[in-house]
Every structure is written in structure tokens, then in C-alpha cells.
Amino acid sequence: MEYFIELLFSGLTRGAIYALIALGYTMVYGIIGLINFAHGEIYMIGAFTAFIVSTVLSILGFPLLAIIVLAGLAAAVWSSAYGYTVEKLAYKPLRHAPRLSPLISAIGMSIFLQNYVLLAQTSDFQPFPELIPEFDFMEPFVHIVGSSDMVILVVTTLMMVGLTLLIKFTRIGKAMRATSQDRKMAMLVGINVDRVISATFIVGSALAAVGGLLIASHIGQINFFIGFIAGIKAFTAAVLGGIGSIPGAVLGGVILGLTESFATGYVSSDYEDVFAFSLLVLILIFKPSGLLGKAEIQKV
Amino acid sequence: MISFEELKRSFLVSLWFVFLTFPILVIKANPIERTIIWRWENMFFVAIGSFVLSILIRVVNTQKTKRLERRSASDSDTTTSEPLIQVILQNPRYLYPLAGAVTVFALVFPYLFDTYQTNIMTTALMYVVLGLGLNIVVGMAGLLDLGFVAFYAVGAYSYALLNAHFGIGFWMALPIGALFAASFGIILGFPVLRLRGDYLAIVTLGFGEIIRLILENWNEFSQGPSGISNIPRPGMFGIELSLEAAILYIYYIMVALVIVTIFVVNRLQDSRLGRAWIALREDEIACQAMGIDKTKTKLTAFALGATWAGMMGVIFAAKTTFINPASFTFLESAIILSIVVLGGMGSILGVIVGALVLILLPEYLRALSDYRMLAFGAILVVMMIFKPQGIISNVRRTYKYQKQKSGDVQ
Incomplete structure (x- = not known):
């Protein structure tokens, strides 16, 4: 039973991170209908920025709290800047091109960013400083759920609530919803669609950056390649929940996290990634609209 | 040719890229040895590189629009000449000897x-x-x-x-x-x-x-x-x-x-x-x-x-x-x-x-x-x-109508 609860929590933690990244995929897809293949790389860049900033600050002797706040901020700022730039450089010129062109461009961007970080930093795994301390009040539960699991769950929940509020109640959120329903109509009623798209990329990238920071400090090491697998898994989560749907991304993330955790816990850990990929293939084949998504109707 | 406005814009672009690449390209921190290496030269390269590229793209773009304007002004009267590569590809007189030469080169390559x-x-x-x-x-x-x-x-x-x-x-x-x-x-x-x-x-x-x-x-x-x-x-x-x-x-x-x-x-x-x-x-x-x-x-x-x-x-x-x-x-x-x-x-x-x-x-x-x-x-x-069609674009085989010359219209 204890093992079960341990797996449950580790699955929830994973799922929460997948959900954070999946939100970026789903928001972008909802608005411009593009699989933002480079999103995993944005997450990786967020983790790297956090790694660099926190290492520098800890060498300079800053207190832990300041390091956490500054590293988180830097990760969010730079990831958003990368997300914004990638959109402007690689996707915006292709907005009216055939559907596969922006996808190929996105794949190119993803390879480019991976190798950019590889060349600028190093290909080795880097030890990520432990930013989340062990809390005293977690002491009695520490054998089932660690402090960092708890922090991840709380932070991701807060982020998701924040995102929901942003989309439901703010002006830009309303504009996002309008744009995702009908881009042309949104333009006609005076919404600056370009700005909405940029905002979507910025918000999605910031979420991914927070995910990157949390998972890097949870696992304790990073390298340039972490974005690829995480990106595909988060994409799986987004598709599972129904791409374009925000609650769907969260649901998909949690289901994927739990599936992986139980499958590796009870079946075999060798095939950890195979489970995720198989799940992705199966959903796309049998229910491409996902759990909460709307089926796309093709009109002639 | 390049206005001051454009220079300013390119400067801003280069500034943006300097900011963007700052943590990853410039700082190299080693958490084990607790050392930081500042690679300022990279920042310099990024600044120069993005500035030049941005200017280049601007120049190319303005020339493209100018050419398009000129073409639309003179209408589609001038038949666009086909690029050399397409001429070679479509004419067996050039294609076969060329293909033969390439094959021979491929065959003797290991001896060269x-x-x-x-x-x-x-x-x-x-x-x-x-x-x-x-x-x-x-x-x-x-x-x-x-x-x-x-x-x-x-x-x-x-x-x-x-x-x-x-x-x-x-x-x-x-x-x-x-x-x-x-x-x-x-x-x-x-x-x-x-x-x-x-x-x-x-x-x-x-x-x-x-x-x-x-x-x-x-x-x-x-x-x-x-x-x-x-x-x-x-x-x-x-x-x-x-x-x-x-x-x-x-x-x-x-x-x-x-x-x-x-x-x-x-x-x-x-x-x-x-x-x-x-x-x-x-x-x-x-x-x-x-x-x-x-x-x-x-x-x-x-x-x-x-x-x-x-x-x-x-x-x-x-x-x-x-x-x-x-x-x-x-x-x-x-x-x-x-x-x-x-x-x-x-x-x-x-x-x-x-x-x-x-x-x-x-x-x-x-x-x-x-x-x-x-x-x-x-x-x-x-x-x-x-150039989404690639460096050598595929031209589908088509039949072309000979355009009647304006002189012999009955």
C-alpha cells in the first residue's frame, strides 16, 4: 500500500510537470493550429537559465530564498523571450503557408536550439543545485512523498489556477479565446491577433520555464537533450486530453504521469519511454480528438 | 540606400539578441569547481552577427519588393527566362552528355x-x-x-x-x-x-x-x-x-x-x-x-x-x-x-x-x-x-502553348 501511494505521488508530480509543458502546446495549437515542436526546447532553455543563474548566485553567496526567486524569474523571462523570438522568426512568416511548412520550420528550430545549447554550454549532464529545501513538517511523510514533490504539486496548481483566471477574466484572455474560436472574426472586431499570438507564446513559455526549473531541481541534473523527451511526453499529454483544451492538458498530463509511474513501478522500468510513445500512437489512431477535445470537422 | 530608421531597427534587433543569448552564450558556470567563466567575446559576435544579418535581410527584402513593383508595372509582358538548370534538365541534348560525364566521374572516383x-x-x-x-x-x-x-x-x-x-x-x-x-x-x-x-x-x-x-x-x-x-x-x-x-x-x-x-x-x-x-x-x-x-x-x-x-x-x-x-x-x-x-x-x-x-x-x-x-x-x-521549393525546384512536366505573336492576329 505504501508503495502504491509512493507511486501515486511520483506519478502526480510527473503529471503536474507534463501538464505545465502541455499547456504551452495546447494554447499554441488552439490559437494557430501549429504543433510547436520547439516547445520542449523552450522548457530546456528555462531549466538551463535557472541552472546558470542559480549557480552564479550561489557562488556569489546569495541566500537561498533570493536564489530561488531570481532563478525562477530569470527562467521565466528568458524562456518567454525565446518563445517570442522563435514565433517571430520561424512561425510568423509562415502563417499562410501550407500546413506542413511551419511544422518543418518548428522541427528545424528545435534541432537548432538543442545544438545551440550543446555548443554554448556542454553536452555533459550538469548537476543542478538543490533549490527546494527539505521541510521539517514533511518529516513524518518523507518515505512516501518528498518535499520537492509537494512543492511541485503546490506550485503547478497555483500556476494553473493563475492561468485559468488569466484566460477567464482578463482582457488578453478574452482576446485569446476569441482568436482561438475564429481568427478572422477576431481580427474583424479589432483584436490585434499578432499580439495575442505573441502573448500566447510568452505565457506558454513561462509555464514551461517554471516546469523546467521545478523538474531540474527535483531530478538534480540537466543536459541539452531533456527538452526532446519532455516535449514529446507533454505533447502526448496535450493530445490525450484533447489538444486545444486547457483542462484537457492538465487531465492528460496527470493521466500520463500516473500511467508512467505505475507502469515503471509494477511492470518494468526499461520501457519507461515506450509506454508514453505507445500511448501517444494509440490515442492519435483511435481518438485523435482526445478526452476533452472537440472533434475537428473538415469542411470542403 | 539604407535609411537611418532601418539602421536603428537593426541595432535594436542586435540588442535584443544580445539580451536573448546572454545567459547561455556568455556565462559558463561550473557548480562543482564553483567557477564562473565570462565569455564576453561571444556577446560581441552575436551583436555584430545579428546586426549584419538584419541589415542584409532588410536590403534583400526592399530589393525584392522593388523588383515585384517593377514587374507588376511592366505587366507580365516579359516572359521570364527559365533558370539554366531547368533548361539543362528539359533538353536531352544537354542532359544526357552531362549525366554521362557525372557517371564516368563517379566510376573513376576511387582511382582519383x-x-x-x-x-x-x-x-x-x-x-x-x-x-x-x-x-x-x-x-x-x-x-x-x-x-x-x-x-x-x-x-x-x-x-x-x-x-x-x-x-x-x-x-x-x-x-x-x-x-x-x-x-x-x-x-x-x-x-x-x-x-x-x-x-x-x-x-x-x-x-x-x-x-x-x-x-x-x-x-x-x-x-x-x-x-x-x-x-x-x-x-x-x-x-x-x-x-x-x-x-x-x-x-x-x-x-x-x-x-x-x-x-x-x-x-x-x-x-x-x-x-x-x-x-x-x-x-x-x-x-x-x-x-x-x-x-x-x-x-x-x-x-x-x-x-x-x-x-x-x-x-x-x-x-x-x-x-x-x-x-x-x-x-x-x-x-x-x-x-x-x-x-x-x-x-x-x-x-x-x-x-x-x-x-x-x-x-x-x-x-x-x-x-x-x-x-x-x-x-x-x-x-x-x-525558398520552400528548395534549391532546385521540381518543375512538373507540362505542355506549353506557343503564345501567338501580337503581329499575326487576324
């Missing part, structure tokens, strides 16, 4: 250069065939296949395993590997082909990774990450070949295969099937309305593409005599995709040129080889934005 060069050339030729295979799927049928390397792996492993367990030789394995890969293409293609373009891309990527992960983890079957070694080189009527002779032999096998592939793909392009692929790429629904069997047509594209990949897999295994799952990652698929995209989707000559450029250039410019993958990524983006 040393073994090392021949080896590199063999690799480049393998990518030519791989590119042509993927070109059937991506270029002609318009199905973005990101798991192409899976078929390559199937070919390589079928030779390695059949040889290890049953002692099957290279020449037997070549068709068997191709057949296995084609069957995999059909098995994989059957469920996924009703998916829409971008989903299809992701599913094929997923399949590619699944196959690699299975090869990596199923130790009893594929010996896991340590791979299979001591795969025999191709035999020639039972004669033992020295290493140099074997390299030469594989080179000639590759040249022959390239010629066969070009011939087959070229014939396919204008066949009923090839035209069905191109039609399917342009508009699926219209295609179905015209009575083309969508599933069958797509499946043949998948299977044919996979066939070439399977054959190349067998050759790869025979050439390197050692294979492991690390040779079949997603990056390999991405390289082949870059070849097709750079060369021009659907264009045979384009893919050949693309493969030679992308594989040979990093080999000869060793200094650049570190930046190889960076360049491949950039190529995909830049080509999509500036």
Missing part, C-alpha cells in the same frame, strides 16, 4: 582519390538514396514522415540478425531487408494514414522512437545498446576481399544502386502512381472524388520509401560491420529530412545535390563539423521561409 575519400563518398551516396526514398514519401506524396530512420534500422538489423543466426549473406539480405522494411512500412502505415498531416508526423516520430527503444532494451533479441559487431562485408562470389578492395566494392555497389534508384524514381514520378501521389499531396478530397484509392496510394508511397531505407540499412550494416541503436536516433531522420527540404521536395536532382552538399561539406570543412546539426536545424527553418 584515396580510400578515405571513397569511404566518405559511399556515405554520401547512401544519403542520396535515403533522401530519394524519403522524397517519395515527403516530396511526392506529401506525408511528413519523421520516423524514416526506423525502416533504415529494420534493414540494418535484419541483415545483422539473419547473418548472426542463419548465416545469410549480403546479397540474400539485401532484398530481404528491403522486404522487411516495406512490410514494416505497410504495418505502420495502415493505422496512421487516416491521420491528418501534422498528427501523422508525430505518430511516425513516435513509431521511430519506439523501434529504437525496443532495440535498445530487448537484449535477448538485439543485444541492446552494445549492438551487433562482426557483420561481414559483402562477398563477391566467395572471394575474400581485403579491406581496401571491400571499400571499393561497396562503393561500386552504391553507385549502381544510386543509378537504379534514380531510374526507378524518375519513372515513378510520371507514372499513374506518381501522379496520384502528387494529386493526393495537393488535395486529398478532390483526389478521392476523382476515384483515387487514398489508402492504397498512400500505403504504396510508405512502402516504397521504406524499401529504399531498408536496402540502405543492409548496406550500412555491411559497410560499418557494426550497428547499435545509437545510429538510428531521431536526428538521423532529421538529417534526411533536411536533405529533402534543402534539395527541393519532389525534385530528384535537388535531393541528390542536397545530400552531397550536406554530407560532404561537413566532412571536408572539419572546422564546421561541430556546427553541423546547428546548420541542419537552421536550414530547415530558412528554407521553409525563403
